[in-house]
Amino acid sequence: MSRFSMYDRVQQIQENAEAAQVDKDDWIRDKADELARDFPECAMEFYRPSLRMSPYRVGLDSDAAQDAYAIFVESVCLAKAKELYGEAKFMGDVA
Template identity: 30%
Template sequence: MNPHQTQDTLEQRRWDKHQADMDKDDWISKRADELSLQWPATFNELKNPFLPLSAFAQAAATQKVSDAYENLIWEICLTHAEAEWAERWMLGEVA
């Protein structure tokens, strides 16, 4: 092989890997979005309706708690989606 052809081959492999990584990240992100829809939208929907109202309920209504809940759900769904990707990749179901 001449040097130019070797360089072109290496460059094509880099681009193919980059595209595969982008496809993987896109698949994981979409799957995490799907999984997040299975969770209650807010922390207040998650709490037990039989517990009496208290200072806890008032604190749970704050924006800080809402943001923390959203981050928690996203991390759970992202981790689950990454595990699904790894499993499907090992089974040959995704490229």
């Protein structure tokens, strides 16, 4: 086997590994987005009238609360999507 064909073979292996990583990342991102759709749009939607606190008093109406909520939802959904990817890979549902 010539060194040029060996180089081509190594390049192909690297490209396949990169493509597999991109596919994995896309699958996880798509699943995380799907899971995120099940969450309420904003932090204020977690307020229940039966609670004896004001949502305004605890800051649920602030932009900072909404930003923190968005980070929370993204973190939870990404973690769950990664877990689901591992399960799907184990079951042979993804390549």
